[in-house]
Amino acid sequence: MKVSINWIKDFIDLNGINIEEVISKFTMSVAEVETIEYKGKDISGVITAKIIDVEDVPNSKKLHLLKVDTGSEILQIVCGAPNVRKGLVTALANIGAKLGEIKISKAKLAGIESFGMCCGGDEIGINDDHSGIVELHEDTPLGVDIKQILDIEDIIFEIDNKSLTNRPDLWGHYGIAREISALTGRRLKPLLIENIDNINSQNEIEVKVLSKFCNRYTTASMENITTKNSSLNMQIRLFYCGMRAINLLADVTNYVMLELGQPMHAFDNNLVKNIQVYDIKEDTCFKTLDSIDRNLQKGSMIIASNNTPIALAGIMGGENSEITNATTSVLIESANFDAYKVRTTATKLGMRTEASARYEKSLDPELTLTALLRYIYLIKEQDKGAKISSKITDSYINKYPQIEISISKEYIDKYVGIDIKEATILSILQNLEFKLLENKNGIFKFAVPSFRATKDINGKADLVEEITRIYGYDNITPKSIEQPVKPALLDNAIKLEYDTKLTLAERFDLNETHSYIWYDLACNNLLNINPTSVIRCVNSINKENDKIRSTMIPSLLKVIIDNKNHFNEIGTFEIGRVVKNLKEDNLVDERKSLGLVLYNKDNELEKTLLKLKEILNYLFEYIYKLDMFLILTEPNISYYHPKNYYKIMINENEIGDIFTLHINSSEKIKENCTVVGFEIDFSKLVNIKCNEVKFEKISKYPTTKLDFSFLIPKNCLYKDIIGYAKTINTNLNYKVSLLDIYDNENDELKTYTLHYEVNSLERTLTSQDIENFHTAVINKFKENDIEIKL
Amino acid sequence: MIDFDKILKEAQEELNNITSIIDLNTFFQTYLGKAGKVTELMKLMKEIPNEEKKNFGLAVNNLKQTISQNIEDKEKFFAEKKIQDSINNTKLIDLTVPTNKKIKGSLHPITIVQEKVINIFLSMGFTVEDGNEIETEYNNFEAVNVPKNHPARDMQDTFYLDNGQVLKTHTSAAQNRIMKKYGAPLKAIFPGRCFRNEELDASHENTFFQIEGMMIDKNVSISNLIYFMKEMLTQVFGKEIQVRLRPGFFPFVEPGFELDISCPYCNGKGCRVCKQGGWIELCPCGMIHPNVLKMGGINPDEYQGFAFGLGFSRLAMMNYDITEIRLLNSGNITALSQAKIK
Incomplete structure (x- = not known):
């Protein structure tokens, strides 16, 4: 989310405060600021000026020759914009002006000298409109630096959205300002809104909420709106914060959303007279205002008028009721919808909008009325003739309970590990608008403000977070625990795993590799093998590679294939997880498995198998200390060679097997090569009691x-x-x-x-x-x- | 009259020409053996007139002793010469020449880093636990305070299996099981492989390693968390590390932090690795959420504690200056074997 410092300054006086320090504090105490942009710094020498004469330039279809009044002189300017006209007050870049990288100098266009340049919005960075030059109000004084007329200069900082997941209150500037107020100690100014007592229309908008996922629906209508566009300064703020200006009625909905975090929607009041909110009973096609036909699944929550869908609740309005150039009256929606409902619908449709992103954070339903009154206030400010044309209809169905939390200083100190003064605790929480209900016997009882009470703050630990983050984590002195630290013993199974790996690498020159837990189908196909799998991943990245392995060997064979061109001999191993069975409760029987494969590019079966046996012997005799023996048998795995297949046994337990890769597969790796290996059920192995070494009596008589x-x-x-x-x-x-x-x-x-x-x-x-x-x-x-x- | 001097002179001349221990033995026999020249002279004793006996006896004895002495000297000379010859004949072996036998085997970089980190934690009194790679949804989410419908489940794209289980998205998935197994107080770490449904690129893997740690006791505080993280990371990086906490949101901790460390490459001065900032975001941590303790069967009114999750893959990459995370699961032996065995 992008935050404008100019906007924040509407709510807090930041005079005399270093903005970079505020932003850095914000990162350390609230949420991570990713970038800071300094808007308008690279714009200079642009002034207001009025076009007093327009002539066509001979031999040019686009260019016009202008006479421009700067208040102190009349300049000749050549301009290619289509919207030039006599009387238009615009932005003029004087000779010597800077527009980012561009420096304005005297130029000749179509053979005519131009003493400056009339600027489009994109050239001074206030929008991305390149279709014409800036149009300022006709009463604008001339020859004034444009920065005094437009809020081009601003500092915009962007917060990592992920770090705001749990903070619905921070999805608008007012909430951010509240945090900055707590961090700087500067007072948060009240938001200017329409006085509800001024609303005396008798007209009532009929609202029927039939969906249980609509917590509150607040609406009113306005009429006699003749201004089509929002002020340039409002447009600049929207643009700097990542949105585009559309028209006054839509812009103000976005403006209020960026201010309060409350999404709003403006319907053309000529097309929408009443409101129903319900979940559709069957799949419905609906055209959203981006002109795309959407297939809404049954159960999706919609807004309807006269039972015709007009908006996809919490996500986007419909084309059939959108504000047009002809609109002069508006029906304003300020509603609160269930977070999960909005999220699932948006996810299903693959459309995540500014509105849905906010709703899915669990917004405070208390906001809807404030947002509506703020909307009315702003429209009236932008269009003096606008009038309220209805009562406010407010269907408040699901209210969150007020949360009260009792906490003691003792608890806080124990949790934090340092002594924080009572006065500090109280003032931090109160600055964050927690209401102190009671302070008795060392226990503080606080009411959680509604905008923090939708899911974020529930208990004492949450209050500790509020206190400590504002107090400053850097102010907490690190301290060792009181209990003495005793070294711990390493679990034998984990030790055996490392000892195995080290032995194989150090003593037998083998290389440990890591592989994925699923089979690589392409590799298996290449080898012409089809290893068993009892479970698959339903949303694997690569649809083909969805089978969870039941043996390590295919993964290791892939290593052989991938490396065979670089080596004559390869020995690789991995202790990884395999699933051979599901248990009775249908959960996987996950086991650790040691897989090891030796490859020789030539036919060296005996030598390679004997090396394998030597490795196996060493592991069992010196690392595992178990008596192992082999049983020659026939494999029931089709890609193992029928000969020289042994089961590895300990007592009566089969613990693994030794195999030679079937020639059908090995010849796919390389003709006449040798591939042998073994696999050991490591989970089983580590649970078998090992032999203890006991010294025997040594005879003193000759042997x-x-x-x-x-x-x-x-x-x-x-x-x-x-x-x-x-x-x-x-x-x-x-x-x-x-x-x-x-x-x-x-x-x-x-x-x-x-x-x-x-x-x-x-x-x-x-x-x-x-x-x-x-x-x-x-x-x-x-x-x-x-x-x-x- | 017998000329003793002549005999001695002859004997000594003969002795001088002897070059082997065998010849020396023969010489001994020739003079001092049973039928040796000196022995024979001694046998003449009884034929010598009495008045000459004394002088004759002295002369023979003298001769015998002198020759004996000469033989002994010669023996000594041979023994010394043998040692000297052996020393002279010993070959000089140039140990400054590089030897050929090299360990060609290698451990995976993760294994090496994990071993190091585990030992640090053991010395700090943490036991090491093993977790599953395939977990129940409950352990992976609900038990760490991520209920169904929670947007946090969107934050991590999860691999689901067709029996409803998941490939664990974080090592925190083992928290509940370990708390139930040991109760409080508890100090444990649990390394493990985690999975997220992400597209692969140089810095994103769908299969990666983490290590999770928990410390629970009656008075474990944020202040202790900072201390432990600082000491532990100082050990891991082998140099003094500064840490700082920032707020971070993770449902299983409250308060939750992002822990930054002073950049170990430039000591916080600013470099390529820390993007000139002097700090590197390293690991999420926080005080274990009371709900998580409760679900683990531990009374949150009595016990509290901290937890952290350290990215092993990240740590291994930092340690070996690996720029491509995909290398770790590539099975590329030429590249991976650079890690050697320690």
């Missing part, structure tokens, strides 16, 4: 080392072999590890060599002990149909 080579069927897995190897029937201490694997394609069987270290805690082993142990190992394997290699 004997024994190696065994076993002939093993090719489909038999190490996890089974090590299972047998660890369950030897003996009372000696032993440890076993894999020493070597020999697996020749041509042989029927593969050879695993196991390495045993055997000892006793009590004594040195005898050769008989060794012999017995040897036999026990061989027997164990024999039981499982595995022969020792001799």
